[in-house]
Amino acid sequence: MTTSGLSHFVFRHGIDQKKRCASFKIELSEHPEYKVLPGPLMAPLISRLCLKGSDLLFLNAFRWLGRLEGSSFLILVLIAMPLKYIFGQPEAVRVVGMAHGVLFLVYILAANYVAMQLNWSKKVWFLSYVAAVLPLGTFVFEKHHLPKH
16 A cells, blocks of 8 residues: 555645544555555545544535535526526526525635635636536536545
C-alpha cells in the first residue's frame, strides 16, 4: 500500500483527521482484498471516512443545495420562461426567478465554504462557479467533484 495518497489527503484535509485516516490505513492494510489506488486517486475512497461529522453534514447539505439550485434553473428556463414569452404570464418568472436567485447566491456562498474546508484546488473552486451558471452544471459538478456517499 502506498502512503503518498493518504499523506496527500491528510495534508489537504488538516491535522485533525490524521489519526482517523491513519487508523483507516491500518485497517485497510489488514485486508489484502482491497485494492488501494496510488496518489490523489486514493482520496475519494477515504474522503467520507476522513471528514469530520460537521464537514460531512455540510457537504451533504451542499450536495442537496446544488440539486435544488440546478432544478430551479431548469424550471426557470424550461417552464417559467416559456410561460412568460409564449403564453404571456410573467408571474411564473417572478416567483421562480426569485427562488432561483436566492438559491444561486446561497450555492455560491456554500461553495466558498466547502472549498475552504476541503482545500479544493482553484480549478475545482472555479468549476463550482461555472456549474452554477450552466444548465445541469451542478449535477455534473456533484458527480465528478464531490466525494461519493
